[in-house]
Amino acid sequence: MPKKGKKKKGEQEKGSVEKEGKEEAYKCPDHTTKELALRKELAELNSELRTLKKQVDDLKTENEWLQEEAERTETESQDYQTYVSRKAQKRQNLIVSLNDQNQLELKEMQTKKREAYDAIRKKQAKVDRDSNEE
Numbered sequence: 001m002p003k004k005g006k007k008k009k010g011e012q013e014k015g016s017v018e019k020e021g022k023e024e025a026y027k028c029p030d031h032t033t034k035e036l037a038l039r040k041e042l043a044e045l046n047s048e049l050r051t052l053k054k055q056v057d058d059l060k061t062e063n064e065w066l067q068e069e070a071e072r073t074e075t076e077s078q079d080y081q082t083y084v085s086r087k088a089q090k091r092q093n094l095i096v097s098l099n100d101q102n103q104l105e106l107k108e109m110q111t112k113k114r115e116a117y118d119a120i121r122k123k124q125a126k127v128d129r130d131s132n133e134e
Helices: 014-027 031-133
Strands: none
8 A cells, every 4th residue: 555645746646646637538529629720720820920920021121122222312412402402502602703704894894984984085186186287
């Protein structure tokens, strides 16, 4: 006869394990059906998990590409803005240069005009003197 006493943790009698197994079999006769259903659900969940992980990877890749594209667009935009600004500044400088040149030419024309009037007056005065002398 076996000794009765304290049993170690996790230790069971042989007979009690067999009894529990039989009781479970009686309680749940479709144990294999439940197990199959759970295995099927596990497989579906694993499949869904793989699909979702792939989607996450695809979205991460797309996000990286979009980030790079946004940076390229930002750089291109800044480059274009710089180009337009420089072009506008060149045009402004050209306008100022043309204005300065026109002012200079106008002053030269006014000087030539005065000189021409002076020459005409001198000639007129000479003609008047010559006609008075005759």
